[in-house]
Amino acid sequence: MSSLRASLLRPRDGDALRAELRAAAAVANVPVLFGGEVQEGHLHLSEFLGTRTNGLKGLLIPPSSGLGGRVAHQRQPASVPDYSTSMTITHHYDAPVLGEGIRSVLAVPVLVGGDSRAVLYAAVREATPIGDRTADVLVQSARRLSLEIAIRDEVDRRLQMLGVLDANRGTGGAAVTEGIRDVHAELRGIAQSVSDGPLQNRLRAVSDKLARLVADDSPLDDGGVSLSPRELDVLAHIALGCTNNEVAHRLSLGPETVKSYLRSAMGKLDAHSRHEAVVAARRLGLLP
Incomplete structure (x- = not known):
């Protein structure tokens, strides 16, 4: 697998x-x-x-x-x-x-x-x-x-490692799913740190493919919801259980900036909490 x-x-x-x-x-x-x-x-x-x-x-x-x-x-x-x-x-x-x-x-x-x-x-x-x-x-x-090939190699390595763990532990895919979410968030963080625009876009495209791997076969219609790259960056780390301060540290942002992106994402997703925002983004196939 x-x-x-x-x-x-x-x-x-x-x-x-x-x-x-x-x-x-x-x-x-x-x-x-x-x-x-x-x-x-x-x-x-x-x-x-x-x-x-x-x-x-x-x-x-x-x-x-x-x-x-x-x-x-x-x-x-x-x-x-x-x-x-x-x-x-x-x-x-x-x-x-x-x-x-x-x-x-x-x-x-x-x-x-x-x-x-x-x-x-x-x-x-x-x-x-x-x-x-x-x-x-x-x-x-x-x-x-x-740099791009090295990142692709690391993503493949982690997915293969998680697949072995999943097979050995009989977790029914849970380990792979959680691992993909971790790699997805890290990949978006790497993309944000890259100054080259085309490479940044390609790294984000790879992260989007990760999200679709875990999403349901028939994700809900997005209803026109469009999150900015920064909003997705923040939500991807929130989905891992990070606090605002931890997200700020990982993405080299200020805590207030993280709060602003999170509020904006919640508004677009019609969510009333961080958890609701993550759940909604996953249902729409925006997050793994």
């Missing part, structure tokens, strides 16, 4: 990788961006922006092979100013790379727990070094993707 829930919860890491490439394309002055995930030590190229051919699509690159395999294996960024003449890489992929017209390439690994989980590339069709601005953009993209 836990593996099924994890698979339903976790979106494709490739989708997050593609989103980071798009974000990089919006600010980096570079014509070609691409990348892929590292699985069992092999880099699989799957996401492309600005390419003209399909030569690179689906390439499976073993460790230390080409620029990407080298970067994934050594776990540090590297670049070549002219791919065709570089003496620092193998040339197993000259045909698809040069067929695309690529000359100068930068590759940056996405590291999670010290392991390469993906590689991001920036490339141009002239034999000129990749600029510092583009390099900075790609490194920041790799860091954001690293």
